[in-house]
Amino acid sequence: MAEKLDVKQGTLALMILKTIEVLGPLHGYGVARRIEETSKNRLTLNYGTLYPALLKLEQEGFIVAEWRQSENNRRAKYYSLTPAGRKQLAREAREWHQTADLIAAFLSPRREGA
């Protein structure tokens, strides 16, 4: 199994938003599974991490929740993106890319004068 990573502050929200954008309305379990799969199980989310983050996004108006029947016929709370959430996702993704590029540029070996 690959090395387990801690979820970095601020990145979880981005992952959740992206997951919901890709998969459409989704329950907490689905979000957790998708994130774990995408990270190739390097990330595991316990409830105490996931649900406060979902609640925070809901409070900020980026996602809305709604009770629905799940595919295997049980009640679950489904989260979907709001327009504000879509905008926030775009903004955060852009910022993240910029930061990642910047960090990558810093960390890559210097080839000055080449």
Place this chain on the structure above:
Amino acid sequence: MSRILAALARLRGALGRDRGDDELREELESHLDMEIAEYVRRGMSPLEARRQALLSSGGLTHAVEAVHDQRGLPWMESLGADVKYALRALRRSPAFAGVVVLTLALGIGANTAIFSVVRGVLLKPLPHREGDRLLYMRQSNDAPGGASMAFSVPEVAEYRAGAKSLGGIAEFSSWSITHTTDEGAVRIQAGLVTGNYFEVMGLSAVLGRLTQPSDDGVGVPAVMVLTHEYWQKRFGGDSGLVGQQVTLDGTSATVIGVVQPAPFFPGRVDALLNMVVSPHHVSAMMVHGRTHRMTEMVARLAPGASLEQARAEVAAVTQRMHADHKDAYDLGANARVTVIPFKEVLGERARLTLWLLMGAAAFVMIISAANVANLTLMRGVRREHELVVRAALGAGVSRLRRLLLVENLVLALLGALCGAGIALGGVRLLTTFAARYSPRAGEIQLDGVVFGFMLSLSLAVALLLSFLAVLPREGHFASWILAGAHRLSGGLRKQRVQRGLVVAQIAVSVVLLAGAGLLTRTMIQLGNVETGLRTEEVLTMEVPLNTPAQLLARGDGDSHQRYERMRQEIRALPGVIEVGVGGTMPLRASSMLFDVKAENKALGVGEAIPRAEMRTAGPEYFRAAGIPLLAGRPFLSTDQRGSGKVVIINKTLADHFFRGEDPVGKRLAWSGDILRFTPFTTEWRTVVGVAANTQDGGLDAKSRPVMFMPFAQEMAIAGGMVIRADSNVAALTTAAVRIARRIAPGTLIENVLTVSQIKDQSLSPRRLNALLVSSFGILAVIIAAVGIAGVLAFSVSSRTTEIGIRMSLGADRGRVQRMILREGGSLLVTGLALGVVGAFYAARVIQGLLFGVAPNDPVTMGGVALLMAAIGIGACWIPAMRAARVDPAITMRS
């Protein structure tokens, strides 16, 4: 935006329970079920799947807690717990809580009440637009009556032309006038103003329009602007008033509007009128007479101009005027013009008194805070053990600090709450008090700023108290716990703080007591001042038969006959001994002052021109008022129009001109250009008598020179009755007023006052001053005494073991008692010494409020020091006695 949304949602979560935990649990359960189903699908047994799912969930309860914290405001919930804990702790020591809350309530209440007055009267921005750019100009000199002389129209014109930093100069002339409406006639106070007055003052209309430059000059219609106060009081805020015709002194005028509420200066007014209302104000005499000074000048700083520029320019214009018109200015008496910000001039009479009270209240606050601090420190020592244990059990030092802070906040806010009650009552009392000193008393209110002040005061006290407490440093709990009960004696540092606080309390109490003593002595001295009247059974009343406009238009008519009829009818009332008629009543200031000269007495070079009050008196005036004649004769009924002009002068004037000579038979005359504008002549008048001085300007005023003329020989520009009775003259008031009203219908009868009432007018503001400062002083002393006793008692109780050892080693009771007394005594002596030094400084600051007593009055200072010492020793005695009763056998064993 999203942050605000989130905050709102969290607040909602903190207040209600939101949709509650049930929904969350359901969501988590559904998550768990899906996970179990997944594990089962991968081939686990249901039991194993459940175990595995629970393991990876990280614990449902933990999740619920975590969501909780995100949903609400966790610190708010623990704050709630802290408040609950604090309330419980305080309930457990009700005596402590009661004393602290009461002490704080007194301090906070007194400060809030007085601050609200200081703010309303002195600090609050004026309601005028850009009120801080408004200026008041004052012409004055050092001669009697020269404190504020107003300006003449030619003078105003020179400033208007010469001082460019003054963007606009408006004129205001105080005028009393009869306002007749359908409901009858009333005499009102008005201001005759130039059309630019409201523009310069920066006031707007709440109804209709205000005067404008087109209302200036002659041949324009008379217009009237009502003040908000008069409009409300007389007309109940009737908006149909605008456009109505009213009668002012018999001529017609139109009400054009109502001005916003604002303070006026030099006094309150009911209405503002354009100049044409008074034919005199637009006459050549007024417009061209340089010494005809009836106009107050207000100005607004031009954009970009500074107060310094304005002062320099005004000084330059003044200097040029003085050079160009030497006769019009009394340069020997330091004639000058000063430029004062309007806000300052409105507060000038109130300033010293209010800051005195604010200072006294602040001192009370210091003492109460010190006392509360001491109480808290002592209680803190007793609770130290509890706090340390709590800290060691994981509360954390910051959490403990917060607990203390919350506890002190609860105390301070409870104090503030009770203080608000005190302030509410106090403000009502103080507003009537302030109305004597300031036209802005109406602006006093307990508004947001005042409550903000109160809250910050409470917060400051709570913070102070919380940080005085000594808490262990993180990681040092063990030693504190080990020290345990032994530390109950209190650290040396703590004792030092307590002692310092007690010394400060004593010092501040001495300062307050000294102030109270000086003000009380002032009041007593003032009460002992002789009015100059030999009897108290005198009633005076002012019955002005004519308004100034009427006098100017048609003279005094049959006024002399009507005053004589009034005099005789009142004389016939039972119990009346004598009634005299006069232009100005005794013991009341006269604003009529003119230059005066004596025959064959040349004025020295650079000597100020002597001035005297002009008064008129009938033959019975002096006898009725009980003013002794020191020489010569009273006026006689033969001193009539047409007979030789005679005068009676008072002792001050006699001393000025005729020291060591007999004034009777000498001749005096009024002089000065200004007499051209009066009905009075400059011919020589023979002195027939010398009257004793009377305290016309108030009990604390220096007596001014006065020259009386026979009432019958001059125009009756004013008039009133001096009534003397054998006893209880106040009972005559109704009958006398009824007679006056019948003979002079529609006239405003003013100032119907007995001599003792007039005296009281002089005394009552001082009495209230003395009373307020004395109550603060007494309060301070009580709090300080409790403080000393408390600290010593605490010291005794924490040294019981030591005392026990000392006693078992042979120290007798007297020795122990002396030891404790010495401890208190050293605090007392230090506090007294500091206090007396402080009192000398404080007394110098309030010198202006004192009368007949020197600021360093040794009697007061000595008395105060003795009193404080006695109270202090008394406060030390109780704990000392208790120390002496310590039973060594018991203390050693326990």
